Amino acid sequence: MKFLLTAFFTFFLTLSAQAAPIEFTDLAGRHVVLDKPVTKFGLSEGRYIATLSLLRPDNPTEGLVGMMSPLGWTHPLLEQQLFEKFPQAKDIPVFGAKGADSVSAEKIIDLQPDVVILGLGDHGPNSKARELLDQLEAAGIKIVFIDFRQDPLINTIPSLKILGQLFGVTDRAQAYIDFYQDRLTTIRTRLENVNDKPRVFLQVHAGRRDCCWGMADGMLGPFVEAAGGENIADKVAPGPTALHTHEFLLLENPDIWITTASGTLPEFQAGSLPVATGPGMTPPMAEESLARYLAAKEFQAMDAIKNGRAHAFWHNFYNSPLNIVVLEALAKWIHPDLFHDLDPQKTLSTLYARFMPFQLDGTYFTTYHHDK
Structure with missing residues (x-):
């Protein structure tokens, strides 16, 4: 019974x-x-x-x-x-x-x-x-x-x-949320007592759109502040994105310049200007693509470019929960000493290995080297 x-x-x-x-x-x-x-x-x-x-x-x-x-x-x-x-x-x-x-x-x-x-x-x-x-x-x-x-x-x-x-699939969702939250907490904890906020310009679609569309109050714009920087477009932009002139960049002369890269491997191979990272791109290709865009004299006059503090990341991390790797990249680029151990490309590889049913291919982050 x-x-x-x-x-x-x-x-x-x-x-x-x-x-x-x-x-x-x-x-x-x-x-x-x-x-x-x-x-x-x-x-x-x-x-x-x-x-x-x-x-x-x-x-x-x-x-x-x-x-x-x-x-x-x-x-x-x-x-x-x-x-x-x-x-x-x-x-x-x-x-x-x-x-x-x-x-x-x-x-x-x-x-x-x-x-x-x-x-x-x-x-x-x-x-x-x-x-x-x-x-x-x-x-x-x-x-x-x-x-x-x-x-x-x-x-x-x-x-x-x-x-x-x-x-x-709540368990699966929570597993990724835990992965995401762990990396977010690491960044927030290390920045708790940091008062120095380098000035950053975050540009979108470099080489694909007129110079220079910046992200500010919305989309990935707030990631700059979350990574310990000051987004220089935030005070002047009327919304999430706005068009800024070369003169604005030269006058503001940010400490760090970062762009999203929406160029593709075929575009890079054809010699096109859009900065390319992502599938099929090797590290030297991504570096060359960024250098190709920053060769313009207007950029060469900026301290961020002279000091090797110009960077690019794959545009399609935007509008995606993979955006956590962007926050890691920004934190490392804005505060390199504080986040020397972060490797956003490795985090992306880990993410794919743990959660995605597909293979990761390509280079998704790059830095400009002024002395090359």
């Missing part, structure tokens, strides 16, 4: 756990309730497949019925590896292009997802797309907002928690 009662209660508790709804508040402040982990979903940008790979390494795109833009737009090598390891991913429909204007509710509804995951402020529809959201919800489709772009220092961990609940 005791055995039967124990079995009954075990069975009852199992059923109760299975029946318990999934509830959370997303990054747009929307209360979301689901009966069970999602099995059919749509996705804003294909770049989020990298995040899904961290959390669902056995099959990152299982249940993905459509996405606004393909992964290959931002990470062609990862897309290639995805297709090789999970061939069915080749057949995932794309319901838009590179911007929110390319998306219609009808396209998404036709794919019949249970949930659509959108970025709070990415290139796809955001929380202000009222008409689109109303149409999707009227069709019985749940909307979930995450954010790795608008305020990543604050929103990366909550977004990972939401995705963990959404897909029923």
Whole structure:
């Protein structure tokens, strides 16, 4: 009898756990309730497949019925590896292009997802797309907002928690959160009593856009302060990014100049100007690419360049929970003595080995050497 009662209660508790709804508040402040982990979903940008790979390494795109833009737009090598390891991913429909204007509710509804995951402020529809959201919800489709772009220092961990609940992989999400938090805590602890804040200019898309777009109040801009620096664009920029002149840079003469590198291996090989790091790039290639861009006399007049304190990191760490490696790089570049033991490339390798179902290839960080 005791055995039967124990079995009954075990069975009852199992059923109760299975029946318990999934509830959370997303990054747009929307209360979301689901009966069970999602099995059919749509996705804003294909770049989020990298995040899904961290959390669902056995099959990152299982249940993905459509996405606004393909992964290959931002990470062609990862897309290639995805297709090789999970061939069915080749057949995932794309319901838009590179911007929110390319998306219609009808396209998404036709794919019949249970949930659509959108970025709070990415290139796809955001929380202000009222008409689109109303149409999707009227069709019985749940909307979930995450954010790795608008305020990543604050929103990366909550977004990972939401995705963990959404897909029923909370343990996996927590494992990566612990990895992330450990490195974040190391940086914050070492900086607690540091008053010296070197002045930094953080440029985006060097060589691809006019000089010089800076990140300030938003996106990766706050990472400068979190890494112990002063972002010189922060006081003059009207938002997350703004265009600054060469004259501004020469006048402000920052101690450290850093750029995101959105150039690719083929562009580097063709002699194009965009600074290139990332897949396929070797350390000498990345150094040469950065030196090629900084050869302009306007840059050569800056102390940061003269003193070898000019650096670049792969642009696509932005809008991704892999952004922790950027914080490590900035901390090391801004306070090299304090963070001499940090190696962001090694951290990235560790991250891939522990969490990603793909191989890491390429050089993702580089420094300009004035004496070469």
